Amino acid sequence: MTYTYEYPHPAVTTDVAVFTLREQQLQLLLICRRHDPHKGKWALPGGFLEIDEDLEECAKRELKEETGVSDLYLEQLFTLGRPNRDPRERVISVTYYALAPANKLTVNAGSDAAEADWFPLSQLPELAFDHAEIIRRAQERLAAKALYSTIAFQLMPETFTLSELQSVYEILRNESLDKRNFRKWILSLNQLEEVGGKQRNGNHRPAKIYRALNPNHVEIIR
Amino acid sequence: MTYTYEYPHPAVTTDVAVFTLREQQLQLLLICRRHDPHKGKWALPGGFLEIDEDLEECAKRELKEETGVSDLYLEQLFTLGRPNRDPRERVISVTYYALAPANKLTVNAGSDAAEADWFPLSQLPELAFDHAEIIRRAQERLAAKALYSTIAFQLMPETFTLSELQSVYEILRNESLDKRNFRKWILSLNQLEEVGGKQRNGNHRPAKIYRALNPNHVEIIR
DNA sequence: TTACTAAGTGTCAATTTTACACTATATGCG
DNA sequence: CGCATATAGTGTAAAATTGACACTTAGTAA
Secondary structure (H helix, E strand, C coil), rough: CEEECCCCCCEEEEEEEEEEEEECEEEEEEEEEEECCCCCECCCEEEEECCCCCCCHHHHHHHHHHHHHCCCEEEEEEEECCCCCCCCEEEEEEEEEEEEECCCCCCCCCEEEEEEEEEEHHHHCCCCCHHHHHHHHHHHHHHHHHHEEEHHHHHHCEECCCCCCCHHHHHCCCCCCCCCHHHHHHHHHCCCCEEECCCCCCCCCCEEEEEEECCCCECCCC | EEECCCCCCCCCEEEEEEEECCCEEEEEEEEEEECCCCCCEEEEEEEECCCCCCCHHHHHHHHHHHHHHCCCCCEEEEEEECCCCCCCEEEEEEEEEEEECCCCCCCCCCCCCEEEEEEEEEHHCCCCCCCCHHHHHHHHHHHHHHHHEEEHHCCCCCCECCCHHHHHHHHHHHCCCCCCHHHHHHHHHCEEEEEEEEECCCCCCCEEEECCCCCCCCECCC
C-alpha cells in the first residue's frame, strides 16, 4: 500500500530524552540502532508518527516499544527539521524529554532497537543524527526548570528523605548546597508532606521520610 | 505531479503569532483566510513547509508572503498536531512567535490572505483552527520571558526613552511600575546606552534617548 | 559502652527589593 | 517675557530575602 499527495510531505518523528538518577549521576536512556541509517550507533528512543495518533502519544508509544519504559513525566522540548538531517527523507522531529524516578525502571530493549541502556551524561557514546544537540538542550531545560518549579520531584521515588532530595538538586545544579538553607527553602514551598521514619546507610541517625503532595503535577514556584 | 510514500505522512505547517505595540496595547497580526477551510475567518499567518526549507525559514517566508512583514525577532513556541485539527488532512503545526517594533511595520495582505490587520489582544475576532490556543501560549511565554530576558527590547524602535520602555514593561506585565525602581533596574542591566536628547508630547521637559546595546540579541538576565 | 556518621536545627549579616516625593527643564500661551 | 503645565529625572531608608555558619541528636555496629 502506498500513500500519494499532491505536494511532497516530510516524515514526522518524535524523539525522547529520558533522564534518571543512578549512581549519583544524571543518566540518559539510549537505544542502539538496529537498522540503517546509523546502524549500531546509539540514539534517543523515538520513531515515526502514526497518522492518527497525537504527538505525545507517539513519544510514549515509541518509548514503550523500544525500551519498555512508561508512565513518565513527559514534556515537549522543541522541534527540529533541518533539511538533510536524515539521509532517507525529509524528517521533522518533535522532541520531548522525560524524567524517571531513581532506580525504579526496568529497561528492556524492544523490536526496533538492538539494546537499550543508561549512560551517564558525562560518558555518552557517539550519537546518531543530531541527537547530541537534543540532549544538550534537554539538559539545559531541566537545569533551568529545577530553579523555578518542582520538576526535580519527578526524579524521586514515591518517598524519599530530604538529604536524598538535596542530593538531586545538587546534581541538577552541579553545585553543593547548604543543608539548613536547602531544608528551609524546600519546606517553605509546602509541596512535601512527612510520612514516617527510616534508616539508611547503617550506623547513624535515620532520616524522616517525605512524599510530594502533588506527585503528578509540576508546580511553578516563586 | 504527485508524491508517493510507503507510509502515510502528515502535512507540516508553521504558524506565527506576531505581536507589536500600538495605541498602548499589545496587538496581534492576523490574516483573513481567503480559502477554505475557515474561509473568511481570521487566522495566524502561516502555511505549509516546503520540502527543502528549514522550519524557521518557512515561518519567515509565510509571514512575508501573507503580510509583507519581515526581519523580526522570531522564536519557536511549540508544536501541535492533534489528529483532525485540520479537516483536509493530518497537519502538524510548528508554531513561532515574533515581535515587531512599535508602529514600524507596514502590513500588506499577500496572495493567500484576503486581508491582514492588527488586533488588540483584548479584542480578537473568532479564530480559525486552534489558533486561539497558540496565541494564549505565545502571550504567556512573552510575559514570562519579559521577566528574565531583554526580549521586551524587541518591541522597541531603534531608539526610545526610558518612559517609553517602562510603558512597554507595564503593558507586558499588566501592572504599573515605580519609575525610580524601574530606571535603577533597567540601567543596572547594562544593556542600554544613551544617545541624545529629544522632546515628546510638547510642553514639558524632554527625555534622554537610549538604544539597546545588542539590539539583535535577547540577553538572559538574573 | 563507645565510636561513628548522617540527621536535624536557628541566628545574624549581607543583599536585594520595595516604598516613597520632590526638583528640573522643556513647551506653549497670555 | 514670564508663568503655567507636564513629564523627566533623581536618592534614601525600611522591609524582605538570601546566604553563611556549627553544634546537638539518634541511630548502628563493634
